[in-house]
Amino acid sequence: MTPALDERDRIRKAMDRILNDTAESSSGALTIVALAQEAGVPRNALTQRHLDLKKEFYDRLKERGTTPDVEVRLRQNIVKLKTTIANKNKELDQLRADVPALIRALNQLTLENQQLREALAQPDPNVVPLRGRQRPHPDE
Numbered sequence: 147m148t149p150a151l152d153e154r155d156r157i158r159k160a161m162d163r164i165l166n167d168t169a170e171s172s173s174g175a176l177t178i179v180a181l182a183q184e185a186g187v188p189r190n191a192l193t194q195r196h197l198d199l200k201k202e203f204y205d206r207l208k209e210r211g212t213t214p215d216v217e218v219r220l221r222q223n224i225v226k227l228k229t230t231i232a233n234k235n236k237e238l239d240q241l242r243a244d245v246p247a248l249i250r251a252l253n254q255l256t257l258e259n260q261q262l263r264e265a266l267a268q269p270d271p272n273v274v275p276l277r278g279r280q281r282p283h284p285d286e
Contacts, residue, residue, distance in 0.1 A: 156187065
């Protein structure tokens, strides 16, 4: 499949529209995907066939001092992930600090349980079993 003859021109015009905030057929995002959509070409036209136009787009963004939307989203995601990691590390530290106290409590409860079992196994001299009426055996 050969690219359309005017593909490069359409990409350049789409680049101008996006950079001038006058996008007509895309979201106007500062991304290669939006540029391809605006130009009416497949994305691989910029990622495989016209790498020079892709580089030109990013160069023009740098000259403008504008950060591409993709980079902004990635940076926001990085901040969010760093916060999540910090929270998880704090939670992990707290759990590690709780372990010795839980082990002490478990040991204490195990000892008490063992003492109670031993006490139950010993007959209590103060307890006298009561014998109820004995019923006559049906054979008698």
